[in-house]
Amino acid sequence: MSRTRLLGAAMLLALASTAHASSFVVTTDTVVRGVAASTNATSDASSSLRDDKIVRAARDDAASFVASQGAIRGVKLESAFAHIRQQAPTLQASDAQLAQAILAI
Template identity: 45%
Template structure:
């Protein structure tokens, strides 16, 4: 049950960031300031989204297969979010798959 709560919390925290970064990129670069400010968030989200295949392998292998993209995403999530620092690698991988 706690895994589900953590995954839900991470998903809830990530969706506004993802939505904001996608909105910023789909609207085009209306000004240098807006594209510069959304660039880092968009890049952060991209790292997490690109880790989905690695996360799937990690979950399916019960933690035996660890890909480089998953490692980068785990590091990024833990840098941005206190709840992620408290979660296990498996819980975070499951949360990445829920995105």
């Protein structure tokens, strides 16, 4: 094999490994940002509603909701969801995130 071909193959290999590493970094950064946003929403909800009686009363329903992956939705939990969303209308959290926040209190 000529030196030119060897040099070309080495350059292609170097470029391919660089592209693979950078795509891994982008994927990892995206996943980490998503988890951080979810954690922030959960912690914001739990810290501001720690002493709320409606939310505290929904703990058992929240545990059932989380354990059943959303299949069991108790009356107290639905009331707590409505109350939380009324108190914090800009909070962008799913029902699952809110249930986890209620359990974290």
